[in-house]
Amino acid sequence: MTGGVNMIARIWRGRTKKEDADVYWNFLTQNAEEDCRKTEGNRGVSVCRKIHGDFADFLFISFWQSMEVIQNYAGPDIERAHYFPEDLKYVIDPPSQVEHFEVFSV
Numbered sequence: 001m002t003g004g005v006n007m008i009a010r011i012w013r014g015r016t017k018k019e020d021a022d023v024y025w026n027f028l029t030q031n032a033e034e035d036c037r038k039t040e041g042n043r044g045v046s047v048c049r050k051i052h053g054d055f056a057d058f059l060f061i062s063f064w065q066s067m068e069v070i071q072n073y074a075g076p077d078i079e080r081a082h083y084f085p086e087d088l089k090y091v092i093d094p095p096s097q098v099e100h101f102e103v104f105s106v
Contacts, residue, residue, distance in 0.1 A: 005102045007043050008067055010074075012060045012081055012098045014091040021056035024090040025049055028060060031084060036062045041069025055092075063103065070100070 016024045025047070033045045041064055048059040064070050070078045081098050088094060 005104060006106065007103045008064045008070065009101045009103050010062045010064060010070060010078075010098055011101065012095070014058045014060070014087075014094060016056050016058070016090045016092060018051055018054050018056055020090045021049065021051055024056070024058070027084075027086050027090070028058065031086070032060065035084075036073060039069075039073040041065040041072055067100065074098075 028047050033047055036042050036045045043063040043065060045063070046059075046061045048061070050057045050059075062073070064073075067078065074080065074082045078100070079097050081095055083091075083094060
C-alpha cells in the first residue's frame with residue numbers, strides 16, 4: 001500500500017419503515033448532512049438508501065480530516081451515534097454506535 005491515510009470515514013447505518021423512507025431521506029439530506037458539512041474538518045458526506053420489503057436501510061457516511069476533528073461534530077465520545085430528535089421519530093432501534101474507517105483513496 002502506498003501513501004498514508006487520506007481521511008476518516010464515519011459510518012452510521014439505520015432503518016425506517018418503507019412509508020417513512022422519503023420523509024427521512026429529506027431530513028437526512030437537509031439537516032444531518034448540512035450539520036456535518038458546516039463542521040470544520042468535514043470533507044464531505046454521502047447518504048445512501050436501499051428500500052427492500054417493508055423497510056428502508058440508510059447508510060450515512062461522513063468524511064473527516066482526522067479523528068480529532070470528529071469531536072467537533074460528535075462530542076468527546078466519537079464512537080457514540082449523534083442523533084437529532086427527528087431521527088428518533090423514524091429510525092427503528094437506533095444504533096448507539098458508529099464505525100470509523102481510515103480512507104486511503106477515493
